[in-house]
Amino acid sequence: MKKTLFAPLWLLALACTLTLTSCDSNDGVIFSIQDDINLGNQVAHEVDSTYKAQGKLLDRSSSNANTQKAYQNLDRIVNRILNSGQVKYKQEFPWKVTIIKEDNTLNAFATPGGHIYVFTGLVKFLQDEDHFAGVLAHEIAHADKRHSVKQLQRDYGIALLLSVALGNNAGTLRQIAAQLTGTLAGLKFSRDAESEADETSVAYLGGTSYYACDGAAGFFVKMEQESQQGATPEFLSTHPSPENRIQDIQQEAKDRGCSTSSAPDSDFQQLKSALNL
Numbered sequence: 001m002k003k004t005l006f007a008p009l010w011l012l013a014l015a016c017t018l019t020l021t022s023c024d025s026n027d028g029v030i031f032s033i034q035d036d037i038n039l040g041n042q043v044a045h046e047v048d049s050t051y052k053a054q055g056k057l058l059d060r061s062s063s064n065a066n067t068q069k070a071y072q073n074l075d076r077i078v079n080r081i082l083n084s085g086q087v088k089y090k091q092e093f094p095w096k097v098t099i100i101k102e103d104n105t106l107n108a109f110a111t112p113g114g115h116i117y118v119f120t121g122l123v124k125f126l127q128d129e130d131h132f133a134g135v136l137a138h139e140i141a142h143a144d145k146r147h148s149v150k151q152l153q154r155d156y157g158i159a160l161l162l163s164v165a166l167g168n169n170a171g172t173l174r175q176i177a178a179q180l181t182g183t184l185a186g187l188k189f190s191r192d193a194e195s196e197a198d199e200t201s202v203a204y205l206g207g208t209s210y211y212a213c214d215g216a217a218g219f220f221v222k223m224e225q226e227s228q229q230g231a232t233p234e235f236l237s238t239h240p241s242p243e244n245r246i247q248d249i250q251q252e253a254k255d256r257g258c259s260t261s262s263a264p265d266s267d268f269q270q271l272k273s274a275l276n277l
Helices: 009-017 033-053 065-082 120-125 129-144 147-156 158-165 170-181 191-208 215-228 234-238 245-256 266-274
Strands: 096-100 108-110 115-119
Touching (some): 033 147, 033 158, 065 129, 096 120, 120 266, 129 147, 147 191, 191 245
16 A cells, blocks of 8 residues: 655645746646656656667657658647647647557556657557547646646655655656556546546547547547457556446537547558558
8 A cells, every 4th residue: 555645834835836836726736837847757767768678669769760750640640639729738748759669558648747658559459540639639638637646646645746756766756657557556547537638638639620529439439349348458447437438528529519520540540550550
């Protein structure tokens, strides 16, 4: 069982003033935005190092033509979402998306501060670019709504989490990285956080004027079919799926009156081709 540490008031104040930025009370997060970014950078470095050591991290700086092509296509999809006019911390967070070469892992996750990871198993599993964009929008929403850091505050306490953000607790950093990747229990979001990420994905995709705004629903339809066949994809182990999740996304799209027409699959198909999927 994890031990939750409660910080004295002076430390809570430090978390909000350490970088001369203020906490955003509307987010319900004690950390400042800069502390959130610092924590995300620490976690991302740990995740990158782990998968690089395993030979599974696709390095953006690689001279490999297929790797460069894969990131060009992926970035076009991501940038449509980020430029939707709906992402609150578009300018503040780095929004770096990284590919992990695990063809049997159907998953994606977000760190605090806007680092997004996509496993090749997810790319292999999907055929529709709208559905893939829906997953990315959902993960971007988790970071943009600061769900990850909220959950980590509850799991670890502000004092311990701040020490990780400052680079002073390697053991807890490794544990957090393992949770986010799903290799250690997984970071369990609340149903409210999952619902908010779903609803926000509709706003993001609708703002692109390109993707079907209910793209995430199509993804969950396919995931539901997979689970009914006896398999439980990693994504569902870290993103619990209420029975009415698909209907809620579709209802949100209807309420917003946004387009549900499918976009071309060209970038996604080129991404799959570059990854030999």
